[in-house]
Amino acid sequence: MLEVLDEISRWVIPLLLLLIPLLAAARGIPVFEVFVEGASQGFHTAVKIIPYLVAMLVAINVFRASGAMEALVHLLAPLLNPLGFPPEVLPHAVMRPLSGGAALGIATDLIATHGPDSFIGQLVSTMQGSTDTTFYVLTLYFGSVGITRYRYAIVSGLMADFTSLVASVYIVNKLFHP
Amino acid sequence: MVNYIWLGMIVSGIVVAAAHGQVEAVTRAVLEGADKAVKTSLNLVAILTFWLGMMRLAEASGLVSALAYLVRPVTRFLFPEVPPDHPAMGAIIMNLSANILGLGNAATPMGLVAMQELQKLNRGDPKTATASMCTFLALNTSCLTLIPTTIIGIRTIYGSADPTAIVGTTIFATACGMTMAVIVDRLLRHFYGRGVT
Structure with missing residues (x-):
């Protein structure tokens, strides 16, 4: 049980980081520019x-x-x-x-x-x-x-x-x- | 409300410290508190900047609106004033999902985006919370966590025979808290009435 939970929490963020930019790129979005535009409010x-x-x-x-x-x-x-x-x-x-x-x-x-x-x-x-x-x-x-x-x-x-x-x-x- | 609580904490703190003959503890506590606040905010800069960029990408990619579409029946009931296609809805859903997954670092930036979007819908006084904001925060503070990772880690360190034994009890207790949050929010929303957005 614990190992499974450990694996999940190890993978959630890397998978999100893979999925979100890939999806955006597939839609023809300039990923770098859009990221920077959002991040500028931080x-x-x-x-x-x-x-x-x-x-x-x-x-x-x-x-x-x-x-x-x-x-x-x-x-x-x-x-x-x-x-x-x-x-x-x-x-x-x-x-x-x-x-x-x-x-x-x-x-x-x-x-x-x-x-x-x-x-x-x-x-x-x-x-x-x-x-x-x-x-x-x-x-x-x-x-x-x-x-x-x-x-x-x-x-x-x-x-x-x-x-x-x-x-x-x-x-x-x-x-x-x- | 917040004014009374704030004043109450300060006044009772000073009175008790004086009664114990250690007023200087108050002076130290003030400096420590202010220091912690500034450090917390500055520590947020890195993670906020990063996740706000990712949020914008997630919005542009259509991921957020796909998620929003999936849970529409629930959000329409909870947030009747927010148009279903408004970016606020997407951000609220991203924040609650991150909370459920126990991703505290990602949840905060997404929650702040949600607040900014909700503020755009605020047609009343910009310094007064809207009903949607109160609902969102009631959900956010009581939000279900599937895997309470920090406390499981601490239990492991201190040699628990079954560190995840509390996952079930935690989910039960959170579910009760969330139900109460929704009920109280619904009642107070009608009781307060004004500031309709």
Whole structure:
């Protein structure tokens, strides 16, 4: 199973790189010129994102480094314990929408401490894979087109994250609980 | 919404740090955060430039519109305001496909193209998100990944007997999250009403 997945992920990008230019050339498109024309927007797009990301990552970093995030975890713990949710995993759940790198760090630490095949290991692996860094994605995508009023995008993003979290706890409890 | 969350994180951070008697941690966190943001953006330059070029080729070759045609029934339901032949639709589909395949590097540039195209369809205030953008981001942040490669790698490193055991549970959990994203998006779209595009 693992080897097959490995092979797939090794081949996807090279195959795309082969297929797309060949298809374009078959249609008589000047491939080099068209590529460069599209690529010329890359720098502008990346630079445009900077102020949005600075604003968001500074706030997240202050929230995390000050210990306010831990305080939030303490507040939430009594609510989640009855749901079969081990308190060790809570920092990951709170961190996941805010910072992809930090959440991955927490997940790695839990896997190293409790073992990948333990209940906590399976749960945090499932949580890491099933949700995304909602705040980062929203900041990046909206920032790239200069949108500052997100309307309900944060609500639906966080509702989806919370649902994935509850579903992870449910399914891992069902399949892996001793 | 984002204003309150942003202010909330900063104010609560400073209050808690002061209560712990370590306000200087805030100063350090500000510099680190800003540094990380700029580095992330600059690191994106290389991969963005490359994939934006490939995207343009994929569009010109007709690959994008072929893909868009295939999944038309689904996208027509999810994005009623986007004309089926508009380039935004192609970019949305490319982004979601890259997400499903776990190609994070390729997914971001394609998603940014999709946002630019959706912004062209924005007939209201250019600083306010449209309903289609909210739907797209709800799908994007909750998007199904078939192969969560990073976490499988970490499980392998720490000696898991079955590193891919979590693929099934991950797909189940993501599917639940995505369903919720679509439902909430549909409800809020009617609730908010304005900014119809």
